[in-house]
Amino acid sequence: MTGEIDTAVILGAGNIAWHLGHFLSKSGITVVQVYNRSREHGKKLAISLKADFTDTADKLEKNAGIYFLAISDDAIKTVVKQLTISKDRLLVHTAGGVDMNVISGITENYGVFYPLQTFSKERHVDFTQIPLLVEANNTENLGRLKQLALTVSRHVYEMGSEDRMILHLAAVIASNFSNHLIACAENILKDRKLALEMLKPLMVETVAKAFAVTPGKAQTGPAVRGNFKLMEKHMAMLRSYPEIKEIYRLISDNIIKFKN
Amino acid sequence: MTGEIDTAVILGAGNIAWHLGHFLSKSGITVVQVYNRSREHGKKLAISLKADFTDTADKLEKNAGIYFLAISDDAIKTVVKQLTISKDRLLVHTAGGVDMNVISGITENYGVFYPLQTFSKERHVDFTQIPLLVEANNTENLGRLKQLALTVSRHVYEMGSEDRMILHLAAVIASNFSNHLIACAENILKDRKLALEMLKPLMVETVAKAFAVTPGKAQTGPAVRGNFKLMEKHMAMLRSYPEIKEIYRLISDNIIKFKN
Numbered sequence: 065m066t067g068e069i070d071t072a073v074i075l076g077a078g079n080i081a082w083h084l085g086h087f088l089s090k091s092g093i094t095v096v097q098v099y100n101r102s103r104e105h106g107k108k109l110a111i112s113l114k115a116d117f118t119d120t121a122d123k124l125e126k127n128a129g130i131y132f133l134a135i136s137d138d139a140i141k142t143v144v145k146q147l148t149i150s151k152d153r154l155l156v157h158t159a160g161g162v163d164m165n166v167i168s169g170i171t172e173n174y175g176v177f178y179p180l181q182t183f184s185k186e187r188h189v190d191f192t193q194i195p196l197l198v199e200a201n202n203t204e205n206l207g208r209l210k211q212l213a214l215t216v217s218r219h220v221y222e223m224g225s226e227d228r229m230i231l232h233l234a235a236v237i238a239s240n241f242s243n244h245l246i247a248c249a250e251n252i253l254k255d256r257k258l259a260l261e262m263l264k265p266l267m268v269e270t271v272a273k274a275f276a277v278t279p280g281k282a283q284t285g286p287a288v289r290g291n292f293k294l295m296e297k298h299m300a301m302l303r304s305y306p307e308i309k310e311i312y313r314l315i316s317d318n319i320i321k322f323k324n
Numbered sequence: 325m326t327g328e329i330d331t332a333v334i335l336g337a338g339n340i341a342w343h344l345g346h347f348l349s350k351s352g353i354t355v356v357q358v359y360n361r362s363r364e365h366g367k368k369l370a371i372s373l374k375a376d377f378t379d380t381a382d383k384l385e386k387n388a389g390i391y392f393l394a395i396s397d398d399a400i401k402t403v404v405k406q407l408t409i410s411k412d413r414l415l416v417h418t419a420g421g422v423d424m425n426v427i428s429g430i431t432e433n434y435g436v437f438y439p440l441q442t443f444s445k446e447r448h449v450d451f452t453q454i455p456l457l458v459e460a461n462n463t464e465n466l467g468r469l470k471q472l473a474l475t476v477s478r479h480v481y482e483m484g485s486e487d488r489m490i491l492h493l494a495a496v497i498a499s500n501f502s503n504h505l506i507a508c509a510e511n512i513l514k515d516r517k518l519a520l521e522m523l524k525p526l527m528v529e530t531v532a533k534a535f536a537v538t539p540g541k542a543q544t545g546p547a548v549r550g551n552f553k554l555m556e557k558h559m560a561m562l563r564s565y566p567e568i569k570e571i572y573r574l575i576s577d578n579i580i581k582f583k584n
Contacts (some may be wrong), residue, residue: 079544083379084491091380119541136551137546137553137554138553154412156507161546161554161558178433178526180522180526181529182529182530182533182542182544184533184537184541184544185540186536186537186541187533187536187537189529193525195522195525205327208379218363219525221522227518229557229561230512230513230516230518231513231523233512233561233562234508234509234510234512234513234518234523235523235526236509236545236546237557237568237571237572238502238505238508238509238527238530239511239513239523239527239530239545240543240544240546240547240579241502241544241572241575242423242501242505242506242530242531243530243533243534243539243542243543243544244539244578245498245501245505245531246498246499246502246534246539247534247536247539247540248497248498248578249494249495249497249498250491250494250539250540252490252494252497252539253491254493256490258487258494260538261535262440262481262491263440263494264535265441265453265454265479266440266441266442266495266498266499267499267531268531269441269442270442270498270502270531271527271528271530271531272528273442273444273447273503274503275520275521275524275527276446277444277446277447278510279504279506279507279510279520281444281446281467282442282444283445283500283503283504283507284503285499285500286421286496286500289396291396291397291398292395293397294421297489298421298493298496301490302493303405304463307578307581308497310581311497311501311574311575311578312497312501314551314570315501315504315571317502318567319504321567322504322507
């Protein structure tokens, strides 16, 4: 199998499937089919992409240019076993935390196409700004995946499974966990009828500064200043929030250790 | 004491003193003097503001329009006791986590002028975008502080000490702790020679999304999906980083609880 990829099948109808499908479509790749076990979500995505829909692995289009597994990590192993696509088709998964070899043995051509971003359906994201990490089982497939990636993003990187899984772990820590800290802040503020919105300029600057001057140099606040009196006061203020208090203690301790 | 404030003395020469001094100056308030115990930092700020410098509390300008205590929380109590300024002068501190009453009894006119932002000297910030929280010991002083605040920022809020200290606590959790998570991510990436920079689009979107759709709805990643297998794998990958592993476990547990 050679040549440019111009047709795709999307397996899955979650957040990544949704954003990827629409962006491929905008970039001139025809999404011919959406496969999903849940008819409701799958059909909705298929209709919005003007693609066919199926919930049956047997009825998958056999000869699309590329097959994107945009399903939950746990489901990948099960779903690939059911695939009856032509042996020469290109099959990729889109999961940061899953080894490429999990999908080996199904087709001769396989790889990974991982967009390093947090996707929610409510939220438009600009794919051209998203780092796309590609990996493939041979040089030819890597070339084809890179070519495809460059049609949707300006930031394309070749990366092996091991490095990609480290990057994904770092992304979980930095992104998902920071989002949770904002949720904790919202929790405390809500109980005093204070608006989370007031923290927005601070959070935008926090991220901009961390990348501009390194997070080590960017750190401010009671822990890095060694203001133990204020930390004690904060923990007393958190007495009705035992879990947030635990997070406060652990991260403050860690900031202090990190500094020394 | 009445009328518009047109001269200021800055006590301190740290990050807030630096940014506040320059922004007041730009906004047409003359900074007449900088007081600081360390001559080196104090003189540097004074020179850049074309202001006088002193390291002696006795030699403080007695009749400036306003005195900003931009010093560390711990030093506020000690420094205010040494102040020999006129009793009718307006004295404010700039600390989110300190009660206004800590500076009562020095002058008849006092308050708080707290810029809700993270300041580092290496980094320019636009004061007009920073929420400024003001509080004063009477209505007249509050009016004067608000007027002053509105000359430097478009986002001025009246807020009592109790609410301000909650907001400051929320800011520490959301901002300082998120910055530390980015530092943890950098740590892991460095050891694999991977660039932190790759996480920038993700982090910018993480913050934008949390404020656009609420952090509860914005959450993604293994914990909120209940992907225990991946969480176990991540913790195994963190075996050489026992402290980051501890943070991983605690916050993941908390995300799971928070969801239910």
